[in-house]
Amino acid sequence: MSDMADYILETHDLTKEFKGFVAVNRVNLKVRRGSIHALIGPNGAGKTTCFNLLTKFLTPTTGRIVYDGIDITRETSAHIARRGVIRSFQISAVFPHLTVLENVRVALQRQLGTSFHFWRPERSLDALNDRAMELLAAVDLDKYAGLTAVELSYGRKRALEIATTLAMEPKLMLLDEPTQGMGLEDVDRIKQLIKRVAADRTVLMVEHNMSVVASPADTITVLARGATLAEGPYAEVSKNPAVIEAYMGSANVELKGAH
Incomplete structure (x- = not known):
């Protein structure tokens, strides 16, 4: 299988500026086919803007988005939905x-x-x-x-x-903070559910709480100030000093109870 075939979604130097403020800064994302990929970061990291770019609710200032080998950078959200990119929202819809x-x-x-x-x-x-x-x-x-x-x-x-x-x-299912506002029992139920529904599709999820993605995610990309800070499996990312610093210590507390 070629490298391109391995990845269902890729971004190339994805950038979004708002009146001089760079919300997403040259992000290169590779989402492996059949995996659960989490995009996380503290508040203000740029993850929601990045997600809105991927689902075409925003248009990038520069950079490209490639889905299933096709450049979808200029396509509308309706077009990519017909291609099998389906998003669920942060607020229950x-x-x-x-x-x-x-x-x-x-x-x-x-x-x-x-x-x-x-x-x-x-x-x-x-x-x-x-x-x-x-x-x-x-x-x-x-x-x-x-x-x-x-x-x-x-x-x-x-x-x-x-x-x-x-x-x-969906071929690619995008989940926007699927556990926001939930108690622990519901969080555990949704985490198990995500693992189950990902059995025959690819899932990309945005989260702010690393403990939520610890068990279901195969790969975690951490954003900070609009740029990629770290990427890899939970065991690696959770020990990264730059990630812990970005979370200002709060990640440390969350990570201890995440296993």
């Missing part, structure tokens, strides 16, 4: 007054391209139920299928969001 099953059916319907066929009878969606229940089972929500989404705990809403993201059949 589910339909609160639809049932859990209906939320997943809507996502499956979008995949079928019938989203705007409002004249179709609702029973025409019943064919999607089996696949929707498979996806709910994958995220341990099958027993909540009949509940409205608003009744779910915060952690389970995030699991539902992952199910709807999976319904779009």
Whole structure:
């Protein structure tokens, strides 16, 4: 397998400036196909801006983004979604007054391209139920299928969001701080869930807390002040003095309980 085929996503000197402020500075990222890759850093490190560049919510000032061997630097977010790059958001994005099953059916319907066929009878969606229940089972929500989404705990809403993201059949699944605002029990559940759904796809996740990515991530890229500070497996990155300094000691506390 060629080097290019090994990586599903690459950036080349990716840079974003805002009125003279360099938010992302010549970042070279390589996301290996079939892996879980974490992009982390303290607040203000540039990771969210970098993520927005990768998902085409922002356009880079300079540099290139290559996905699956194709330069997507100037493509829109809708174009790259059709290529299989699907993003879930930092804030839960589910339909609160639809049932859990209906939320997943809507996502499956979008995949079928019938989203705007409002004249179709609702029973025409019943064919999607089996696949929707498979996806709910994958995220341990099958027993909540009949509940409205608003009744779910915060952690389970995030699991539902992952199910709807999976319904779009991503080749590259981008998760934006998937555990933000969760208690420890929910964090553990989502970490296990990410490992499970990554079995046959690539996951790139943004996180600020290194302890969250310690077990699921194969590779961790640490950003600080918009540039790559360190990259490698958790065992290596977590001992890097520059990384510990960037976290101003807070990483040290988090890392002790991360195993």
